[in-house]
Amino acid sequence: MLKILSQKQQIIKVAKETIETEGNAILNLANLVDEEFANAVETIFNSEGRVIVTGIGKSANIATKIVATLNSTGTPAIFMHAADAIHGDLGTILHNDTVICISKSGNTPEIKVLVPLIKAIGNKLIAITSNRESFLGQQADFVMHAYAAKEACPNNLAPTTSTTAQLVVGDALAMCLLNLRGFSSNDFAKFHPGGSLGKKLYLRVSNLTSLNEKPQVHPDTDLKNVIVEISEKMLGVTAVVENDEIVGIITDGDLRRMLTKVENFSGLTAKDIMSKNPKRINNDAMAIEAMELMDTHGITQILAEDHGKYCGVVHIHNLTKEGII
Template sequence: MTSDEILDLAKDTIFTQSNSIKGLADLLTTDFSEVVHQIYNSKGRVIITGIGKSAIIANKIVATLNSTGTPAIFMHAADAIHGDLGSILKDDVVICISKSGNTPEIKVLVPLIKNFKNTLIAITGNVDSYLGKQANYVLNSYVNKEACPNNLAPTTSTTAQLVMGDALAVSLLKMRGFSSKDFAKYHPGGALGKTLYLKVSDITINNMKPKVSPNANIKEVIVVISENRLGATAVLENDKIIGIITDGDIRRMLSTNDNFTHLTAKDIMSENPKTIANSALAVKALEVLEQNDISQVLVEDEGVYAGVVHLHDLIKEGIL
């Protein structure tokens, strides 16, 4: 295949899937809202089961629900009939995912679940299937064709199942009033977690707090900036921030003055510098830097100078 043919095939795959996903909105019925209420009001967990590629999708939906405040566990359909049915408790809601709804494992599993009297929800592309007819509620994930050229490999159908699961998770998230703070509780690790809980104070506590007086000579300013390695220093008067001097300010001063012995910090500082509260999230500091095209921002703690946050600090923490 030529490069153009490969690109054309990739585009066809994307267009085929995107068009099918758009069609899901027209397949939604009141069953969807009933399912959301069933799960929301349940005292148990959501058990999600499937086989083959549907089992993989079930795993992902479980992960999404757990991370957004809805307790869920995965149960493989094949393992269920060999002992894992014991994981289903009386208050649990069971979601069974199957494109055809007629696989042998599903036909064996469904009656067993119904014997437990648990609410059974089907995510299937065939509402007239065995699963579709036995379920208490049906979420129609029908697609008219797979993206696979042979219309065989689960591609569009599994995408549709995943989207239906995401729609459930988002609806439940909204009903629970699940906030970014709640999200942070479940995602404390990695860059994602840090954007939700890392504060400016967590950075400044490890940084030096460079400062000079307005009357400091240029040599003193250069020494302070160099020693603290933050590329800037605050200029304080009566313990209040009145300006900032960056290494860029020093370079500009040197390029325009052959003799700078008479200059002081007040002569070259930038007045009214951007500041951020020590209690603010670190990601807010990044916003300040990006919006103002600067590399450092001064930090205040209830009006008192508390240090400097440099762009490099945020990169090191994985915020950027």
């Protein structure tokens, strides 16, 4: 008897089939990377110009993503819509530029018009296509084979597997260029100064300590003034400092614990309450390192120092506000 699936079961079935279809196609792409792929990468790497990426329809959407990835990893790139190119935007292409044209079939009317124009200008043309034998595949100087046997669409019509394959080939290209350029995390930070990702790469402890008050007391400071210092600086903590060096730390928690243990507060000083050898970090360290230390030790503040001299406090709220957490 034929089993009828519920709506939820049908949704799960279709989702899994889609992922499996696209996943299998992506894994097969590794078998298609060859010397021609390497030659295409080297052509871009050795070029003195930019990369112009073009396509139409869904391939144009993939082209814009590839452009963004190239730009963010050190390879200057520009998107040029294939339809607009034959109506004036062909002037985008400069003499030393390398052109990447993306098309699943490689035989669309716009591509057939555009490719001869690019060839006439004399620029190197790289194809990302599923069909090596297409017009685009035959005319290109290099083919990066983004083969997709079938779309995830049950009608084999909606671009799904093919566009995913194009995107993965574009990522492979970008990562190869990144590797050849020796593109480091510091370089990445230069191109991503905004957002939490960029801040993780460039924000230092000193950028955060400079935003806060600098709570500190002497080991002989009396209890009242310790409490005043913690309250006024509003960081829930104060460093205990002698000769500019950190000798201890007092937190709100230390004060609460002291209240449960001591009946006579008269004569208590900072050195009687403080925790010795507190966790600390270099003021020039990356902010992400401060976050990792706090997480490892289960603390919400950490003291910063420079060559043994007290610099200030980093609070977990600083990291949250900057988007590091």
